Amino acid sequence: MTLPNCDEIIELIPAFVLGALDADEAARVAAHVAACPRCRAEAESFRDVMGLLPYAAGSLDPPPHVKRQLFARIAAVSENSSTYAVAQPRRPAARTSLPGRWFAPMLAIMLALIVGLGAVTFEARGRADAMAAELATNRQIMRSMEAQIAEVRQTAQTAQMQLAASQRELNETRIQLAASQRELQEIQASSSTDEQLVSFIAAPQTVSQLLGTTERAPEEASARMFMQPGHNRLVLLIYGLKSAESGKVYRLWLAKEDQAIAIGTVTVGPDGVAEFVVDAPEPMDAYNQVMITLDEVDTAAQPSEEVIFEANL
Ligand SMILES: [Zn+2]
Incomplete structure (x- = not known):
């Protein structure tokens, strides 16, 4: 069905559809479209095209070169449409006035917008896809770097733990070495004491003297002193004496002109034996008396009453 003015x-x-008609003309077209299925279909298909515009445009800002191309295309189409309007003189003035002025440029603008913004959208989508791919790649690189850093950290931690363990071992070894060195020194010292003792006692110029025991000495106890004329060294060998009880010591005294001098303390072993080597302040000839007392540990100023051995020199 076609109406006469279709x-x-x-x-x-x-x-x-674009709302570019004046009120009277718009009312006339609206009335016709309401009555005419063919024109209504035409209007609806245009509305569909119009409906694509916001979707095509999105919220993207077209890049400058696309904008320039778009405006150039619109300008070219507008010029052509003027020519087109002029080139249609056969149409009556009433019919050519609006369509001639509006239709071609409108359509051109719409098409240009659709094509241009579609291109912008396509280009933008392409860029977005590329950026997303790049981002994904960067994320993957970052993740692998993070994994490597974690691995390095763990290795460093393990190394630090091993280092700490090694240092502890080294310290233990050092302590053991120090202990061994002390033991060795003690052994060397005691063996050298033994050697000195033996060589001193065996020397031809050495004289020995048995010390007298008091009633405080055990019955089996004996003490012998070795010395050399003109020398300060004194060697003492004691047998059969009990270890000093707690808080007491055996102390050796040398007396000169009734003045007793504490020379040192004598340690008696569990076997009742004591070996004592000491260098007196003066040659042994200077002293006229020797004495071994059982003293309180801290009374070295004067010999106690508890004399165990004594002898005049
Ligand atoms: Zn119609």
Whole structure:
């Protein structure tokens, strides 16, 4: 079904859909479109095209070169449409006035917008896809770097733990070495004491003297002293004496002109034996008496009453 003025109305439809007609003309087209299925279909298909515009545009800002191309295309189409309008002199003035002025440029603008913004969208989507791919790659690189850093950290931690363990071992070894060195020194010292003792006692110029025991000495106890004329050294060998009880010591005294001098303490072993080597402050000839007392540990100023051995020199 075609109404008599359909051709005229169809030319006005794009302007009508875009809202570019004046009120009277818009009312005329609206009334026709309401009654005419063919023109209504035309108007609806235009609305569909219009409906694509916001979707195509999105919220993207077209890049400058696309914008320039777009405006150039619109300008070119507008020029052509003027020519087109002039080149249609056969149409009556009433019919050519609006469609001639509006339809071609409108359609051109719309197409240009759709194509241009579609291109912008396509280009933007392409860029977005590329960026997303790049981002994914960067994320993967970052993750692998993080994994490597974690691995390095763990290795460093393990190394630190091993280092700490090694240092502890080294310290233990040092302590053991120090202990061994002390033991060795003690052994060397005691063996050298033994050697000195033996060589001193065996020397031809050495004289020995048995010390007298008091009633405080055990019955089996004996003490012998070795010395050399003109020398300060004194060697003492004691047998059969009990270890000093706690808080007491055996102390050796040398007396000169009734003045007793504490020379040192004598340690008696569990076997009742004591070996004592000491260098007196003066040659042994200077002293006229020797004495071994059982003293309190801290009374070295004067010999106690508890004399165990004594002898005049
Ligand atoms: Zn119609």
